[in-house]
Each structure stands twice: as structure tokens, then as C-alpha cells.
Amino acid sequence: MPQVPAARHTQTQVIREQPPARRRSGKSFWYAPAAVLGDAVAAALPVYLAVAWVNSTHAAAYATVAAGAWLLVRGARDRYAERHLAEGDNVVPALQDWLVLVGLLAVVRAATGEESPFLLVLAALVPCAPVSAVVHTMLHRHLANCRRGGRAVRRALVIGEPNAVDGLVSHLARRTDHEFVIVGVCPIGEADPHVLAPIVARLGRQAPSRMSADSAPVLEAARRLGVDVVLVVPGPHLAGTRLRRLSWALHGEECPFVVVPGLTEVFGRRVGVFSVAGLTMLNVAPPLRRGLAALLKVVTDRLGAALLIVLLAPVFTAVALAVRLDSPGPVVHRQTRIGRGGVPFTMAKFRTMVVDADRLRHQLAATNEQDGLMFKIRCDPRITRIGRVLRRYSLDELPQLFNVLRGHMSLVGPRPPLPDEVARYDEVELRRLSVKPGLTGLWQVSGRSDLSWDETIALDLRYVDNWSPSVDVDVLVRTVRAVIAGTGAY
Structure with a gap:
């Protein structure tokens, strides 16, 4: 049976039991004004100081125009909408807006x-651009933390067939940083869904002759629970005219009506809505693999790797000397990994283990702490003293910059797997090999070895299916924080 996370489920109960006057408290109404104020200051203050340094007479006027123009651009591009404030990718949108x-x-x-x-x-x-990106990122983090605690959320009623309701509620329950708290479900037919949310109404399997037969129980439940939005999962018994009539009733009560098409892990920029013969259709664009964006990634990888190798040359020297003095064996460990399309390549790392680590791995197989195909031990006895420091700050990965320079890897991408891991991949896991493996990626900035195998695959597939230059920029920015924190690095 799917389980709802305790914190969110408890908060659902608390909100449901509150009196109607308090149900609307804790909303995120102040985030947009805060974002507007931050953007205005980011534009006005530096312009005022710069112009005042030359001619103080017009400093206030220039600052006002700059702030107004910046807010106009950001507002026209819908940056203050709640759905955008809840997004973590703020760097590239800010740069795009700055150019405009x-x-x-x-x-x-x-x-x-x-x-x-x-x-x-x-x-x-x-x-x-950077100040606005920082402000919006801070607001995003605060909003995500509030939602994890059950605040700044929207009370949702889910309508659909039992299996569809189970799928939607279970999917939302896996994460607690989104905006929805499920306070009730309305199944189609007599079967009961397995989710923990209460059944507050029930619709018949066949479309009724009277529109009110569907709308009346739904509206009564929405009023009683103080629902902010109704999520509808269409299906064979809830589609077409029946779905349209239900939307009429809910819109008549000014209750937002959201249809959930069933697509998962597809970013909104890949989805377009259009109509044909009165039918609403979704066009799902394929992942970016060719074109200017892909060429930009190749150029950025090669130039970025070359520049980092030059800048970090003293670090390479210091680490190599430390590895040499710490334990006997080569400074660089070379290992066969699988790249894009299943093509093997030799990956380089600073050695962090004893020389016969590969042989000892088979002896330690029973102590593996990972639940999937990766082999990880938090206190691995094969790791050397300097190796623990290198792993803690990801310095052992630096030689992979040469793999990036040679085109085997990218700066950002999925974790490069071992051949024995790939040999046991299923069809879903093989999709990780659709792009080049990366020096860093969503896995590295989201917890690394602390993640389960399923979480690792989900992150890699999210990257593979939704890659864009802005995703790479976001991962690179988050990599700095992840390296400093060292979470999951062992």
C-alpha cells in the first residue's frame, strides 16, 4: 500500500480539522511582492550609486527607470507567477531577462x-541578474521548506478512477516540497482507492443525465473541506462532455480545475497545448540531442575543461604529491567505464584506495550498503587516509577533466557506470546511456551515495529526458555547494 510521508500526512489532518477561517492561512501570497522588491533593489541601487558618482542630479531618475524597466521585463516574462517562484532554476532565466x-x-x-x-x-x-537569481533562489528554498512543513500549500481534492487516484496521490506523496496537500479523494465507481486520504464523495461509472449528479457531491465536498484546487485524472469513465461539464460547475464556484494527463518527469517547456477539431491535445517535444544547444554543450565542455585544467594545475600537483606520499601505488587510477551509447572508455581518477581494491571488493560484497547495482560502503576499509579527504571534497574526480577534454565525458551528466553494472541494466536503466556521463550531475548535487538506487535512476532519467543548457548551469552552481557540504561523499 502506498504510504504518505508522516510529516505531510499529519499536516493534512491538522489543516482539515482547522476551522474555515484559518484554512487559508500560511499561503504564499508574500513571495511575489518579496521577489518584486528584491528585483527593484537589485536594479535601482547599483545604478543610483554609479550615476551619483558622476552626476548626482539625475541619479534617482536613472535608478527609477532601471528598476521600472527590470520589473517590466521580469513581469512580462511571468517571473513572479507562483509556479515560477517554486522553480529552482533561476540563473539562466535571470541572464535571459538581463539581455532583454x-x-x-x-x-x-x-x-x-x-x-x-x-x-x-x-x-x-x-x-x-546575479542578485535577482540569488533572491529568487532564496525565496524558492524558503517556499520549499515551508511546503515540507505543510505551510504555503494548496488543499487539493482528487477525482478519478481508483487506480488513477492511487497513482497520482502516491506520486505526490513521494515528495513533500510541492504545493499540494491531498485532503480528500472522489473515486469513480464503487471500488475504493488504497491511498490514506479520505473518500469524501463518489461518482458513478456512467455519465449521468443530469449535470448536477456529478457536480453536486464534488462541490459539497470542496466547500466542506475548503479546497483550493480540484485535480482530475481523466479516464474511460471521466472524459469528454462529462469532464467539460464538471469544469463548468467548478469554475462557477471559482474553484481552480486542473487536469492531470499522466505524464511524469517531463518539464513544462517540452509540453505544448493545441486544439484540433475541438479536442485539446498535448504535444511533447523530444529531448534535446541536436542543434545549437547540443553544439553549445560540446564547446562549453571542451573549453571549460581546458580552462579548469590550467587554473587548477597547482591543485593537481598538490593532490598528486599527497597521494604519492600517503600510500604505495600509482597516483592516478584508471578504470573502464561505459559512456554514451554503451561505448567503453578509460576514466581517470586520483587513487583513493589501496592498490588491490578491485580484488578486495569481491570479498566485501556482503557489506554493500546500496540497495541497487552500485557498490558503496560508508566506512570502506580500502580507502586510504588521503583518499577520504579527496572523496570528501571530490578532488579525486579532477583527472576526469581530461576525459571531458577528449570527449568521453561531459561536465554535467549521469554518473559513469561500471561495465558489470551496465550488464545488469534493464531497458529503463539503459536510457541513462543516451547522453555522455558527467563529471557532476543531479546525482552528485542531490545526496550522492546517500540516495537509493531508484532515486539515482530517477534523477539520471530526469536529466536525460529534460536536458537543456539552463539545467547544466543550475547543476554546476549547485555543485559548488555540494562539494563544500560533502553530503553523501564516501
Whole structure:
């Protein structure tokens, strides 16, 4: 039976028992004003200081125009909508908006004949993007933490056939950082779903002749529970005209109506909505594999790896010397890994284990702490003293920059698997090999070895199916924090 996480389930009970006057408390209404204020300050303050340094007379006016233009661009691109504030990817959208801002101000300046110190203002606007990205990231984290505690959430009623209800509620229950708390379900037919949420109404399997036969029990349950949104999972017995009539009733009560199509782990940018002959259809774009974005990734990988190798040359030297002095054996450990399309390659790492580690692995097989195909032990006796330090800060991975430079790996991608792991992959797990493995990736920034095998596969497939340059930028930014924290590194 699917289980609802204790914290969220307890909070569901608490919210359901609160009086109607308090049901709307703890919403996220203040996040958008906070984001607006942060963006305004990010644009106005540096422009004011820069212009005041040259000509204090017009400093306030320039600062006001800069802030207004920045807010106009961000607002026009819907950055203050709650669904965007809940997203973790803020760096690339901020950079995109900044380019639009610069273009907009350049056009306005040319059209009005303004003779302002454009280069000075342009330099002053540089902090806009990073400061706004930091502000929105902080708000995202605060919002996610609030939702984990059952605050700033939307009370949801789920309607659908029992199996569909079970699937949706169970999927939402696996994570607690989203906006929905399921306070009730309304199954189609006499069978009961297995979820822990209470059954608050029930609809017949066949569409009734009177619209109110469907809408009346749903509306009564929505009013009684103080529902903020109704989630509907369409199916053979809830589609077409019946679904449309139910939407009429809910919209008449100003209750949001959301249809859940059943797609999972598909980012919104890949989904487009269109109509044909009165039918609403979803177009799911294929993952990015070719084109300008893919070329940009290749160029960024090669140039980024070359630059890092040059900049980190002193670190390479220091680590190599430490490994050499710590224990006998080669400085660099070379191991066969499987790359894109199942092609093997030789991956390099600074040695962090004793020389005969591969032989000892078979003797330690019974102590494996992973639940899947990976082999991990928190206190692995094969790891050397300096090896623990290198693993703690991921310094052992640095030689893989040469693999990136040679095209075997990417800066960002799934973890490069061993041949014996790949030999036991099923069809779903083999999809990890659709892209190049990475020096870092969602696995590395989400807990690394502390994650279960299923969580590891889910993260890798999310990356494979939804890759974009903005995803890579987000992972690289999060990698810095993950390396410093060292969570799951052993």
C-alpha cells in the first residue's frame, strides 16, 4: 500500500480539522511582492550609486527607470507567477531577462535621443541578474521548506478512477516540497482507492443525465473541506462532455480545475497545448540531442575543461604529491567505464584506495550498503587516509577533466557506470546511456551515495529526458555547494 510521508500526512489532518477561517492561512501570497522588491533593489541601487558618482542630479531618475524597466521585463516574462517562484532554476532565466533589459534600454535610448552615460549604466546593471537569481533562489528554498512543513500549500481534492487516484496521490506523496496537500479523494465507481486520504464523495461509472449528479457531491465536498484546487485524472469513465461539464460547475464556484494527463518527469517547456477539431491535445517535444544547444554543450565542455585544467594545475600537483606520499601505488587510477551509447572508455581518477581494491571488493560484497547495482560502503576499509579527504571534497574526480577534454565525458551528466553494472541494466536503466556521463550531475548535487538506487535512476532519467543548457548551469552552481557540504561523499 502506498504510504504518505508522516510529516505531510499529519499536516493534512491538522489543516482539515482547522476551522474555515484559518484554512487559508500560511499561503504564499508574500513571495511575489518579496521577489518584486528584491528585483527593484537589485536594479535601482547599483545604478543610483554609479550615476551619483558622476552626476548626482539625475541619479534617482536613472535608478527609477532601471528598476521600472527590470520589473517590466521580469513581469512580462511571468517571473513572479507562483509556479515560477517554486522553480529552482533561476540563473539562466535571470541572464535571459538581463539581455532583454539591455536591448530594451538601448532601444529607448536611441528612440529618445538620450545622451546618458550608457556604458556606465550598463556596467551598473551587471549585478541585476546575479542578485535577482540569488533572491529568487532564496525565496524558492524558503517556499520549499515551508511546503515540507505543510505551510504555503494548496488543499487539493482528487477525482478519478481508483487506480488513477492511487497513482497520482502516491506520486505526490513521494515528495513533500510541492504545493499540494491531498485532503480528500472522489473515486469513480464503487471500488475504493488504497491511498490514506479520505473518500469524501463518489461518482458513478456512467455519465449521468443530469449535470448536477456529478457536480453536486464534488462541490459539497470542496466547500466542506475548503479546497483550493480540484485535480482530475481523466479516464474511460471521466472524459469528454462529462469532464467539460464538471469544469463548468467548478469554475462557477471559482474553484481552480486542473487536469492531470499522466505524464511524469517531463518539464513544462517540452509540453505544448493545441486544439484540433475541438479536442485539446498535448504535444511533447523530444529531448534535446541536436542543434545549437547540443553544439553549445560540446564547446562549453571542451573549453571549460581546458580552462579548469590550467587554473587548477597547482591543485593537481598538490593532490598528486599527497597521494604519492600517503600510500604505495600509482597516483592516478584508471578504470573502464561505459559512456554514451554503451561505448567503453578509460576514466581517470586520483587513487583513493589501496592498490588491490578491485580484488578486495569481491570479498566485501556482503557489506554493500546500496540497495541497487552500485557498490558503496560508508566506512570502506580500502580507502586510504588521503583518499577520504579527496572523496570528501571530490578532488579525486579532477583527472576526469581530461576525459571531458577528449570527449568521453561531459561536465554535467549521469554518473559513469561500471561495465558489470551496465550488464545488469534493464531497458529503463539503459536510457541513462543516451547522453555522455558527467563529471557532476543531479546525482552528485542531490545526496550522492546517500540516495537509493531508484532515486539515482530517477534523477539520471530526469536529466536525460529534460536536458537543456539552463539545467547544466543550475547543476554546476549547485555543485559548488555540494562539494563544500560533502553530503553523501564516501
